[in-house]
Amino acid sequence: MGAQSAGPLVVGVDSSTQSTKTLVVDAETGVVVARGQAPHTVSDGEGKESDPRQWWRALGEALAQCGDAARQASAVSVGGQQHGLVTLDAAGAPVRPAVLWNDVRPAAESERLIAGLGGAEACAERLGSVPGPAFTVAKWAWLRANEPAAAEATAAVRLPHDYLTERLTGEAVTDRGDASGTGWWASSTESYDAEVLARVGLDAGLLPRVARPGEAAGTVHAGDLPLPKGALVAAGTGDNMAAALGLGLRPGRPVLSLGTSGTVYAVSTHRPADPTGTVAGFADARGDWLPLACTLNCTLAVDRIAALLGRDREAVEPGGGAVVLPFLDGERTPNLPGASGLVHGLRHDTTAGQLLQAAYDGAVFALLQALDRVLDEDAAADAPLLLIGGGAKGTAWRETVRRLSGRPVVVPAAQELVALGAAAQAAGLLLGEDPAAVARRWGTDRGARYEARQRDTAAWERLAATLADGEALLRR
Numbered sequence: 001m002g003a004q005s006a007g008p009l010v011v012g013v014d015s016s017t018q019s020t021k022t023l024v025v026d027a028e029t030g031v032v033v034a035r036g037q038a039p040h041t042v043s044d045g046e047g048k049e050s051d052p053r054q055w056w057r058a059l060g061e062a063l064a065q066c067g068d069a070a071r072q073a074s075a076v077s078v079g080g081q082q083h084g085l086v087t088l089d090a091a092g093a094p095v096r097p098a099v100l101w102n103d104v105r106p107a108a109e110s111e112r113l114i115a116g117l118g119g120a121e122a123c124a125e126r127l128g129s130v131p132g133p134a135f136t137v138a139k140w141a142w143l144r145a146n147e148p149a150a151a152e153a154t155a156a157v158r159l160p161h162d163y164l165t166e167r168l169t170g171e172a173v174t175d176r177g178d179a180s181g182t183g184w185w186a187s188s189t190e191s192y193d194a195e196v197l198a199r200v201g202l203d204a205g206l207l208p209r210v211a212r213p214g215e216a217a218g219t220v221h222a223g224d225l226p227l228p229k230g231a232l233v234a235a236g237t238g239d240n241m242a243a244a245l246g247l248g249l250r251p252g253r254p255v256l257s258l259g260t261s262g263t264v265y266a267v268s269t270h271r272p273a274d275p276t277g278t279v280a281g282f283a284d285a286r287g288d289w290l291p292l293a294c295t296l297n298c299t300l301a302v303d304r305i306a307a308l309l310g311r312d313r314e315a316v317e318p319g320g321g322a323v324v325l326p327f328l329d330g331e332r333t334p335n336l337p338g339a340s341g342l343v344h345g346l347r348h349d350t351t352a353g354q355l356l357q358a359a360y361d362g363a364v365f366a367l368l369q370a371l372d373r374v375l376d377e378d379a380a381a382d383a384p385l386l387l388i389g390g391g392a393k394g395t396a397w398r399e400t401v402r403r404l405s406g407r408p409v410v411v412p413a414a415q416e417l418v419a420l421g422a423a424a425q426a427a428g429l430l431l432g433e434d435p436a437a438v439a440r441r442w443g444t445d446r447g448a449r450y451e452a453r454q455r456d457t458a459a460w461e462r463l464a465a466t467l468a469d470g471e472a473l474l475r476r
Ligand SMILES: Nc1ncnc2c1ncn2[C@@H]1O[C@H](COP(=O)(O)OP(=O)(O)O)[C@@H](O)[C@H]1O
Pocket: 016, 017, 018, 019, 258, 259, 260, 261, 299, 300, 303, 313, 389, 390, 391, 392, 393, 394, 395, 397
């Protein structure tokens, strides 16, 4: 904190599942002059819900930690966890807690919707994605079926980042990146899909307008945050799209993000349409695409298994033949919403450290299995993986990715890439520049490079066989 700045200041916000992070950044140089972070809570049990009001409170707390720097900002932008269903009443207050991306309760509604739209292939061609339980459309259908009074009382439907942008500006605005994770925005037409909306009984009038890339959402009108009134507010975007901006990502460069969710993605110039549903055909926050696969069980699942074993998260040991599929919350990639964790291959001589390593392997395997589908002709086969998210700070995570991918890995020195990407979007708006070009000027993708290691094909094959043989259990 407290670094000198030369240019105007911008604020980038990352409102993710576990916390809100804010960065105040020099728009010219990319120097981070102040940072803040405040936690959120997510409900325990079958569902995953958060009260949107705590995101607003956390935003205020994180900005307050930035001190005077935030009060001097000329522009702001919000990146947020994707897909969450925020339902507001006529006064703009939440009707109920938001249903989050990792809530698998809408599995049956998702299946019905996909069938009604002509099956997975037709969905992928039309929408860009097969709308699994993560997608907002499935969550809305679940709400209507299970809490009709709450659906009836809803006067506005928002995504997490739109909710915050609207409280900042008073404007109901989203962007194509986050909209592409709803399931009611079709990538084939780049607009809301009237048939999908009709199928789930959602009035398009309840949705925000979709800003064009580079367009402003408005200006700060809220008086209860330490931000200057009148500062420009960019449209914001989903957290993965924001991280892509934050890295100044060029087409074909693969990213692996280890956070509450695990994600693998790359910017593409081709509109994705994966009929298997493994790859979501998201739009990016500019004019391109962001094919992406996402797992529900990443850092939290492995940390939970480390805690069960009574070990530090770095206390892994090599060897042994145990396999852990750490699907504690059900899983999205592979699509096994009802799954729980599965352990196979335990022997008398299996150590706790080997079991922990097997949990890392299982989490990384699920992501890497999807990587080949994510990458298209824009991608070089030996391109290094950019490793980001909280887990990228961990040696065990990094070494597992190297061992199972056989690819070089680059860990950018810049850590909060979602918030940096939001800051780049704000700077782009302020300076009239492409936000990805801003991030490249800031040099955000520079970091330590780890050369390719020989791929551990034996571990990979054990994992693949356990996943195939365990299918009946995992589908239960
Ligand atoms: N030094 C570290 N080593 C390994 N993992 C870490 C480290 N610091 C944080 N993490 C992991 O990062 C996760 C949070 O990642 P983050 O990307 O900030 O989450 P989110 O996806 O909610 O934004 C935590 O669950 C924790 O397991």
